[in-house]
Amino acid sequence: xxxxxxxxxxxxxxxxxxxxxxxxxxxxxxxxxxxxxxxxxxxxxxxxxxxxxxxxxxxxxxxxxxxxxxxxxxxxxxxxxxxxxxxxxxxxxxxxxxxxxxxxxxxxxxxxxxxxxxxxxxxxxxxxxxxxxxxxxxxxxxxxxxxxxxxxxxxxxxxxxxxxxxxxxxxxxxxxxxxxxxxxxxxxxxxxxxxxxxxxxxxxxxxxxxxxxxxxxxxxxxxxxxxxxxxxxxxxxxxxxxxxxxxxxxxxxxxxxxxxxxxxxxxxxxxxxxxxxxxxxxxxxxxxxxxxxxxxxxxxxxxxxxxxxxxxxxxxxxxxxxxxxxxxxxxxxxxxxxxxxxxxxxxxxxxxxxxxxxxxxxxxxxxxxxxxxxxxxxxxxxxxxxxxxxxxxxxxxxxxxxxxxxxxxxxxxxxxxxxxxxxxxxxxxxxxxxxxxxx
Amino acid sequence: xxxxxxxxxxxxxxxxxxxxxxxxxxxxxxxxxxxxxxxxxxxxxxxxxxxxxxxxxxxxxxxxxxxxxxxxxxxxxxxxxxxxxxxxxxxxxxxxxxxxxxxxxxxxxxxxxxxxxxxxxxxxxxxxxxxxxxxxxxxxxxxxxxxxxxxxxxxxxxxxxxxxxxxxxxxxxxxxxxxxxxxxxxxxxxxxxxxxxxxxxxxxxxxxxxxxxxxxxxxxxxxxxxxxxxxxxxxxxxxxxxxxxxxxxxxxxxxxxxxxxxxxxxxxxxxxxxxxxxxxxxxxxxxxxxxxxxxxxxxxxxxxxxxxx
Numbered sequence: 001x002x003x004x005x006x007x008x009x010x011x012x013x014x015x016x017x018x019x020x021x022x023x024x025x026x027x028x029x030x031x032x033x034x035x036x037x038x039x040x041x042x043x044x045x046x047x048x049x050x051x052x053x054x055x056x057x058x059x060x061x062x063x064x065x066x067x068x069x070x071x072x073x074x075x076x077x078x079x080x081x082x083x084x085x086x087x088x089x090x091x092x093x094x095x096x097x098x099x100x101x102x103x104x105x106x107x108x109x110x111x112x113x114x115x116x117x118x119x120x121x122x123x124x125x126x127x128x129x130x131x132x133x134x135x136x137x138x139x140x141x142x143x144x145x146x147x148x149x150x151x152x153x154x155x156x157x158x159x160x161x162x163x164x165x166x167x168x169x170x171x172x173x174x175x176x177x178x179x180x181x182x183x184x185x186x187x188x189x190x191x192x193x194x195x196x197x198x199x200x201x202x203x204x205x206x207x208x209x210x211x212x213x214x215x216x217x218x219x220x221x222x223x224x225x226x227x228x229x230x231x232x233x234x235x236x237x238x239x240x241x242x243x244x245x246x247x248x249x250x251x252x253x254x255x256x257x258x259x260x261x262x263x264x265x266x267x268x269x270x271x272x273x274x275x276x277x278x279x280x281x282x283x284x285x286x287x288x289x290x291x292x293x294x295x296x297x298x299x300x301x302x303x304x305x306x307x308x309x310x311x312x313x314x315x316x317x318x319x320x321x322x323x324x325x326x327x328x329x330x331x332x333x334x335x336x337x338x339x340x341x342x343x344x345x346x347x348x349x350x351x352x353x354x355x356x357x358x359x360x361x362x363x364x365x366x367x368x369x370x371x372x373x374x375x376x377x378x379x380x381x382x383x384x385x386x387x388x389x390x391x392x393x394x395x396x397x398x399x400x401x402x403x404x405x406x407x408x409x410x411x412x413x414x415x416x417x418x419x420x421x422x423x424x425x426x427x428x429x430x431x432x433x434x435x436x437x438x439x
Numbered sequence: 440x441x442x443x444x445x446x447x448x449x450x451x452x453x454x455x456x457x458x459x460x461x462x463x464x465x466x467x468x469x470x471x472x473x474x475x476x477x478x479x480x481x482x483x484x485x486x487x488x489x490x491x492x493x494x495x496x497x498x499x500x501x502x503x504x505x506x507x508x509x510x511x512x513x514x515x516x517x518x519x520x521x522x523x524x525x526x527x528x529x530x531x532x533x534x535x536x537x538x539x540x541x542x543x544x545x546x547x548x549x550x551x552x553x554x555x556x557x558x559x560x561x562x563x564x565x566x567x568x569x570x571x572x573x574x575x576x577x578x579x580x581x582x583x584x585x586x587x588x589x590x591x592x593x594x595x596x597x598x599x600x601x602x603x604x605x606x607x608x609x610x611x612x613x614x615x616x617x618x619x620x621x622x623x624x625x626x627x628x629x630x631x632x633x634x635x636x637x638x639x640x641x642x643x644x645x646x647x648x649x650x651x652x653x654x655x656x657x658x659x660x661x662x663x664x665x666x667x668x669x670x671x672x673x674x675x676x677x678x679x680x681x682x683x684x685x686x687x688x689x690x691x692x693x694x695x696x697x698x699x700x701x702x703x704x705x706x707x708x709x710x711x712x713x714x715x716x717x718x719x720x721x722x723x724x725x726x727x728x729x730x731x732x733x734x735x736x737x738x739x740x741x742x743x744x745x746x747x748x
Contacts, residue, residue, distance in 0.1 A: 050515075053517075056519055074564075075568075090566055091566065092481075092563055092564045092565065092566045093562075093563075093564040094484055094561050094562070094563050094564070095484075095561030095562060099563075235521055235522075237519060237520045237521055237522070238519070238520050239517055239518065239519040239520070239528075240517045240518040240519070241517060242515035242516065242517040242530070243515060243698055243700070243701070244517070245496075245499065245516070245697050245698065246496075248495045248496060248499065248517075248518045248527070249518060250517075250518045250519050250520040250525065251520065262696050262697075262698045262701055265693070265695075265696045266693060266696065266701065269689060269692045269693055269696075270689065272692075273685055273688065273689050273692075276685070277681075277685055280681070317627070317700065317701070318625075318626040318627055318630060321627050321630040321631075321704055322630055324634075324686075324689065325630060325633065325634045325637070328634065328638070328682060328685070328686055329637060329641070331682060331685070332638065332641055332678070332679070332682045333641075335678040335681065335682065336641075336645055336678065338678075339674070339675075339677070339678045343674055347658070361648060361649070361652060364593070364644065364648050365641050365644040365645045365648060368589060368593075368640070368641075368644045369637060369640060369641050369644070371585070371589065372582060372585045372586055372589065372640065373637065375581055375582070375585050376578045376581055376582050376585075379574075379577065379578050379581055380574060380578055383570075383574055384571065384574055385568060385570075385571075386566075386568070387626055388571055388574070388626070391626065391630065395633075
């Protein structure tokens with residue numbers, strides 16, 4: 001470890017100060033710049049309904065619904081919600097119906113959430129050649145296998161695929177003299193002039209992407225949900241966070257809506273402990289402790305940036321617990337580095353040699369945990385769903401942040417300080433050992 | 440020196456203790472099953488119409504007291520709107536509740552609402568998909584395999600066996616404590632389990648790495664396996680104990696947060712820290728010393744055999 005030239009050390013100090021300052025501002029401070037409303041990375045995080053409240057929907061089954069169909073319905077609803085960006089919804093059979101609870105988006109798009117929940121009990125998708133039920137030639141639940149969105153040039157289309165039976169009926173029925181009526185839940189949605197079925201799949205074009213997306217979602221729901229709901233008993237409205245004993249309101253216009261004292265309490269305790277651990281580290285290891293503070297600040301900013309940038313993350317109460325685990329791993333790796341440096345120094349090595357060999361000794365525990373953790377987290381992220389997948393991705397992010405912190409940033413910041421002081425071990429919290437620093 | 444003995448307690452007694460714990464857990468699970476959250480085992484939902492109620496917080500407290508008195512375990516509560524009405528919703532972990540009429544009457548009397556305002560006891564199905572439990576098991580098996588082979592590559596068979604045993608015992612001991620103490624199984628408890636296993640692995644790798652790196656150093660040439668392991672376990676003890684302590688303090692502080700789900704996590708976190716400390720600093724070093732001694736004696740036996748030949 002060769003000491004850097006003073007000028008370079010000064011340059012790096014200024015550079016890292018600017019980088020850390022910018023990172024903290026961008027991560028935690030929302031800004032209004034002209035018409036631009038910048039939320040900050042932390043402000044842009046998406047929350048599940050358990051932390052910030054959201055909306056619920058309760059649908060009642062019509063009589064005679066089998067347990068198998070109910071399970072398939074719950075699974076299908078989860079899949080649709082996941083496609084729409086709700087990764088940790090509450091979806092379960094409650095009484096004789098299904099209940100869904102989802103968080104609102106960061107822009108409080110209640111109308112969008114409401115529209116989505118409203119579409120779930122759209123009912124059976126049918127294609128008919130007349131308005132009577134006997135004129136039905138395509139039954140979504142019996143004949144449709146897939147629904148996709150696509151675009152060709154400036155047009156957006158919905159592609160509907162059929163099974164064998166459906167394909168036969170589709171090809172037999174479709175010709176230019178037929179008017180096709182689209183029904184959902186027994187209600188006429190639209191009609192259009194038919195044409196001969198040139199392709200095996202049906203293509204319906206739309207004026208814009210939003211309309212096509214909405215139609216595709218309804219066809220999916222009307223084809224893959226195997227049960228009929230009693231639409232008169234459907235309830236869709238707002239709810240408060242289940243983890244709040246103070247803000248008992250579901251009124252979205254209330255200032256208390258979406259606030260969770262449990263979330264606030266946990267964040268305060270977590271922050272207090274992080275600060276306490278940092279303070280202990282600074283008191284004990286001095287310069288290494290300060291370097292740890294700076295490196296963890298930067299690593300945390302990187303982790304929060306990734307959490308808000310990746311589409312699969314919706315923070316729930318269990319995500320907070322995963323974040324705590326991430327911080328614990330980060331701290332332990334940093335402590336391992338500092339205590340290895342200390343023990344090398346105690347064994348008689350110089351400051352320089354202690355810093356180098358202490359870093360090398362802490363490489364393996366950090367790398368080992370990173371590799372083992374990555375394997376398991378990737379497994380869960382690929383094959384899990386909902387809160388499990390979100391937790392796995394968050395743990396992946398924090399493990400990478402921990403490795404970045406303990407293997408790169410922390411030694412880097414210690415190295416910068418080494419440029420200022422390479423012969424006073426006491427400033428690194430190192431006592432005893434070899435006080436004669438040979439360069 | 441007495442303190443050093445903590446790191447090399449007789450393995451026989453440690454395994455007897457662990458086996459007893461596991462046996463007790465099996466008995467508890469056979470008799471009572473696991474205690475599960477709504478997420479894993481389902482529960483029931485009770486709604487109270489609070490449209491006309493002025494102080495909803497007071498109603499929440501009274502209703503919670505009634506449910507607790509009837510031995511119903513409230514996991515979370517929230518408010519929902521329904522057009523012109525507002526409901527206070529309680530979700531409990533209990534299923535097939537028997538005295539529902541009596542509970543409704545008591546709720547009505549205590550909360551000052553009419554009996555028609557209590558809409559109760561809808562069964563709530565669990566929300567965790569069945570593949571999740573399977574996935575969790577597979578994840579743990581994958582971790583054991585990775586830990587074993589990575590440990591073997593770096594620390595030979597003795598190190599690999601120590602790491603694998605520690606990871607496995609940590610996992611089983613945690614589940615045993617969850618079973619015996621009836622801690623509710625939820626995603627939060629599983630996260631505590633993962634924390635415990637990860638911390639244990641990190642601590643043991645640190646000890647193994649130190650032992651491996653120091654074996655050829657002159658200053659340790661007269662150290663026996665036991666002395667070496669104890670020396671480095673002692674060295675790793677303090678930073679690890681600080682981390683476990685911080686985790687446990689977090690758990691204790693959050694016990695004051697008035698939510699059953701969070702409190703469950705807190706209990707499980709405290710135990711995960713204790714188990715991690717026990718397995719990595721007491722069981723791990725003791726087993727590693729034993730494994731090293733066995734390895735050395737086998738090597739010696741082989742050498743003697745070759746000499747005789």
